[in-house]
Amino acid sequence: MDTIRDEEKALHIVMFPWLAFGHMIPYLELAKLIAQKGHQVSYVSTPRNIQRLPKLPPNVAPLIKFVSLPLPKVDNLPENAEATTDIPYDVVPHLKNAFDKLEQPLTHFLQSSNADWILHDFVPFWLGSVAPQLGIKCVFFSIFTPPFMGFMGPGSVLLGNDPVRTKPEDFLVSPSWVPFKTTVAYRYFEIIKIMDILSDNNDSGFSDAYRFCSSIKNSEFILIRGCTEFEPEWFQVIQNIHNKLVLPAGQLLSTEFEGGDENNTWWWMKEWLDKKPNGTVVYVAFGSEAKPSQEEVNEIALGLEKSNLPFFWVLRVRRGPTDKVVLQLPEGFEERTKVRGVVCTEWAPQMKILSHVAVGGFLTHAGWTSVVEAVQHEKPLVLLTCLADQGINARMLEEKKMGYSVPRDERDGSFTSDMVAHSIRLVMVEEEGRIYRDNIKNMKDLFVNPERQDRYVTSLLDHLRIIP
Known part of the structure; x- marks a missing residue:
């Protein structure tokens, strides 16, 4: 001090x-x-x-x-x-x-x-x-x-x-x-x-x-x-x-104090991530506020399936106990993807997940704390905005080639599972998307x-x- x-x-x-x-x-x-x-x-x-x-x-x-x-x-x-x-x-x-x-x-x-x-x-x-x-x-x-x-x-x-x-x-x-x-x-x-x-x-x-x-x-x-x-x-x-x-x-x-009891939640997550090759897992999370619609959840799920990449999805199925709209996964999705995917509907330690070497990309709403944490751990961004200032954040990240937005209909914001799969693979795997992977690393010093x-x-x- x-x-x-x-x-x-x-x-x-x-x-x-x-x-x-x-x-x-x-x-x-x-x-x-x-x-x-x-x-x-x-x-x-x-x-x-x-x-x-x-x-x-x-x-x-x-x-x-x-x-x-x-x-x-x-x-x-x-x-x-x-x-x-x-x-x-x-x-x-x-x-x-x-x-x-x-x-x-x-x-x-x-x-x-x-x-x-x-x-x-x-x-x-x-x-x-x-x-x-x-x-x-x-x-x-x-x-x-x-x-x-x-x-x-x-x-x-x-x-x-x-x-x-x-x-x-x-x-x-x-x-x-x-x-x-x-x-x-x-x-x-x-x-x-x-x-x-x-x-x-x-x-x-x-x-x-x-x-x-x-x-x-x-x-x-x-x-x-x-x-x-x-x-x-x-x-x-x-x-x-x-x-x-x-x-x-x-x-x-974001800084975490590691004192006290370790959260048991992290141990099973770490065990799962440890079994995946480096840089292959797409982490999916939309912060503490953003909640996709049921139609959007369906397309995200099918897009993750079509990407053929491992995924770890933190899905908030409702905003508080009085939220009457409870999100559901497409029928059969979890069974079909259980070997290479996890859907977590409880709290998850985002900083720990992003820091894991198995994670190679982040599908996010462009909330700024999530962006900062991604840059901190050199994870390129796939952007899917939901609310408030996130659209403006996404434009800046696009300009600086730090993130790629899932293509959407300009009027209603709808998107397809094919677009989700394409965007994830572009940012994480394809040679065309290398600029996003490189720029996140290049920008790290400005953040960290x-x-x-x-x-x-x-x-x-x-x-x-x-x-x-």
Whole structure:
């Protein structure tokens, strides 16, 4: 652990992520890096989420305090639902409604916290009026990638005050405020799925666009998960459109503390992987939130079968116990593929699986934590987007030839099993796809560089000290 110089004051930083594991985990990784520098962190979330977070390593545990705020009850939110992974997609607005009701208990905690700063996510738009009254300064810490932040545009566009974007088709092209040539844009089937989050007419009462803009407006500066060496032009776009200082947080690699009992789940998985030749297994997983449709599951399954490659598929058959749509595998699929394939419907240790030498490719939704973990372990990407920012992530990965997207119908997003099989074999086996395998390895240093990551955290802390 780094020590703070005598003339420097140890900071107390509060971290307040949105209730999704794709947000909570990067926040926790940054908390560890800040604590390693000798600063105190209060990590605020709900009781069940805190219990589900990875264990802290002993060297930082004394400086990271978990602050547990019970999630207020609201109508239409199931019992014990405290994260997006616990509920179907259409129930997420009710989770945001409950999250907004944390304003009072969070304020109560902040009043006695003696905190210097709060690093917060895009959802709590109300923090801008709460924290400054208590002498606490705000930083908007975005886990969304710089291309997504840049593509979405300035506040006037996000809030609909500028008629640049009035229909889904307006999101299919590079916007005017991006001064360089790029293919980064949504495809029709991707944007049509998420138009609801851009509208105020949702059950939470506030659009994600409004939350996003308010969080940026009320922050001293913007901190973004990303690397200026990897995407410098996008950092500049964000600074231009928001007229604020923008700092990189680094890619925030997932780290695991190995202390305690080994999870028995991993041992049978490792035993299975150990029997497969190096680089032959395709790992399939779509994160903690994304859930394919039944039709998509059918095509993915048959595509894996047609690929003739071993596969390890982590399949979430439902989003929480109240999800009435339970996914099924095609009839006879498991029997036909039982020698060379595994379908796991429970939690699986993704980092351990990706690190195994038998795994040669990753069929993923392009969620950024999964992307970072894939690059960390040099696994080329086959992309099949599902939600939110994933389409923008996929375009950037395509541009940099780090991943190949399964060909799909532009209007409805449908795809065939033949396309799944073709895409997997292209990226993992065919000579034509060697560029994807090579580029993942070439990009690794931009993602996995401890010195660069340390430099980003040091720069962040320097700014937190000097801003009055």
